[in-house]
Amino acid sequence: MKLYDLELSGNCYKVRLFAALVGIELELEPVDIPGGAHKRPPLIDLNPWGELPVLVDGDVVLRDSQAILVYLARRYGGNQWWPDGAAQQGEVMQWLSTAANEIHNGPNTARLVEKFGYPLNKARALEVSAQLLPLIEQHLSRHDWLALGRPTIAECAVFPYLAVGWEGGVTLNDYPAIQAWIERTKALPGFVGMPGVR
Ligand SMILES: N[C@@H](CCC(=O)N[C@@H](CS)C(=O)NCC(=O)O)C(=O)O
Incomplete structure (x- = not known):
């Protein structure tokens, strides 16, 4: 599973933190935001919003740290982190x-x-x-x-x-x-x- 990432981004850190707490192995792909890499292909094709983080898990491509947390917690975290009710x-x-x-x-x-x-x-x-x-x-x-x-x-x-x-x-x-x-x-x-x- 690949996370397009920026070390100094708190939004990217939300995902890295959850993955660490649950034991999900992430392949981190650092993105040069100051150089504008997030506004060019291939990133802009994955996320037209031109923002990080972006998660790619097989066929699933997601933007937005909150959405990624829900996805990862539902799929890999049991119901402790994202409940059923x-x-x-x-x-x-x-x-x-x-x-x-x-x-x-x-x-x-x-x-x-x-x-x-x-x-x-x-x-x-x-x-x-x-x-x-x-x-x-x-x-x-x-x-x-x-x-x-x-x-x-x-x-x-x-x-x-x-x-x-x-x-x-x-x-x-x-x-x-x-x-x-x-x-x-x-x-x-x-x-x-x-x-x-x-
Ligand atoms: N709602 C989004 C916001 C994402 C966001 O603002 N990401 C910043 C990095 S922390 C970004 O990519 N900014 C692009 C820019 O500054 O051009 C989320 O929670 O992931």
């Missing part, structure tokens, strides 16, 4: 959406500006982060894990950009419950980090 799936899905929306527009965007010089609105990204982190803090002060009382793909979707958010100026200093959850996640068997995860 409708209500349970909804509970996990809430967090996948948070990753794709508020975390993308908050900590991820602040890091894109600060670390990579993207011409995005950092002040707005900090505002979004300041609204988001207290909500996650409140949740994690009452729960050890984001959903279902156990580690799920919600952890893989949410962890990366909270853990490296400091690179964009979004620190967790005021959020002890999030910090404790970060440490719990880092202690999961098979856990791997990425540059910036301290």
Whole structure:
């Protein structure tokens, strides 16, 4: 199974993290994003959105880190990471959406500006982060894990950009419950980090 990958991408790291936790062997294919390789064939043919990660598993070609997590968890992870029940799936899905929306527009965007010089609105990204982190803090002060009382793909979707958010100026200093959850996640068997995860 091949993952078109960028080491510094938190979205790619979501997939690498889940694969490591579950013991899926990934063939990593590094992509030169600064050189624009994701906007040219063969990548643009696999993903017309021109974004990483892209997963190729036999005939299956998928873009979007959240979608890839659901696919891998359903196909290879048993029902621990992506459950069977409708209500349970909804509970996990809430967090996948948070990753794709508020975390993308908050900590991820602040890091894109600060670390990579993207011409995005950092002040707005900090505002979004300041609204988001207290909500996650409140949740994690009452729960050890984001959903279902156990580690799920919600952890893989949410962890990366909270853990490296400091690179964009979004620190967790005021959020002890999030910090404790970060440490719990880092202690999961098979856990791997990425540059910036301290
Ligand atoms: N919703 C997508 C977002 C993917 C995304 O934004 N990927 C970034 C790398 S982290 C990318 O490929 N950006 C292309 C660019 O900067 O031109 C996901 O979750 O995978």
